[in-house]
Amino acid sequence: MSQEPHDLVAAYALDALDNHERAAFERHLDECEQCRAQLEELQGATVALAYAEGAEPPPELRERILAAARSENGKVVQFPRRRWLFPATAAAAAAAAFVAIGVGLWANSLSRDLDRERSANAGYARALQLLGGGAEVTRLADAEGRLLVAPDGEAALVVCGLQPAPEEKTYEAWVIEGKTPRPAGLFRGGRGCPPVLLEKKVRPGTQVAVTLERKGGATRPTGPILVRSEAV
């Protein structure tokens, strides 16, 4: 079963690669002019396939999209995002957590801010327990990381590369049920992929989002959505 990268251009144009193959092919694409030219040609056909259909969307979809775009207020806040060379799988997050626990325990004995370290470690430990207990792992839409949801709804959000929140601000997690966002905890962000234990259960059909809010948090989100999970 040969997997010559050049062979994959048609499958890529049709979105018939799995995530792993897709990422590998995109890296190849950056370097292969021939494949880029070929892709452009084949995409002329795949995009036409979209036109074989056509159906009237519900009228409210338009306003919903515009409202969501408005609430994000464009691309106001761009956080540098750490790019993983492979998909940030739960395993990778868990491995990062293991290392962090080791370092964290050591730092603990030195840190003047013992409580904070402890709560960070508790977060890592609990996230690992959730994983071990068969938590469902959901991807994030706007950042590297994952949402872990235990069968009983307990959840941890693992976000990578969120800069520490500015002094008078805090990140706030939200569990969005239907259209209602409910506060699910405050956190500071920081290097790596620190897990945040959510204070609200995450039920099927809900989404988790993160905004930047005034210190102390808000009861309704006021800032643009920075991170969003796919629907659980």
Place this chain on the structure above:
Amino acid sequence: MAELSLEFGAVSRTVERETVTSQAAQLSDEALLAAVARSDEAALAELYDRFGRIAYGLALRVLRDSALAEDAVQDAFLNVWRSAERFEAGRAKASTWVLTFVHRRAVDLVRREERRRTEPEEAAPEPAAPGADEDVERRSKRDVVQGALRRLPPEQREAIELAYYGGYTQSELAERLGEPLGTIKSRMFTGLQRLRAVLDEAGFEAAAP
């Protein structure tokens, strides 16, 4: 740190808003995307008006569920909103770019839902009923594409339809059709090339409407 928070406010205040709906309608698809990149909401609305129907029809065909199809379209347009500045007019057409987002999102969702695995493949998608308001140009585009698909050898058409509308990966296709992966790859490749040739011959242009 105080500086940083000031910056958040400053940037959001200086986001330019060109609410010029009437002008947006005059722009090419590519110019429209450039306006979206400048956070022009009217441009996003116009882009949706041009591609929303095709996007939704496509997502519905792949997902076979109207709520999921709406999600896919919404996610895709928000993705366009966030990343329009990365669009390079020289490298791709705006229609390709936008519809690729939609298709990829729909495929990601259908794979996660494992929806298609529980339904017989032959289950016809909800037919795109030609609405009374559907204009001739749009209908003729659909006819051209459907006609071009019918002109493909059946095994090429099958591979392309299962991949594109069914969301199957090439490996799943190989397994499902009981063919070596290499065969599937070449069916997809040859089929797409032929499709492109037929469409070019028919003068098909993937652009709004």
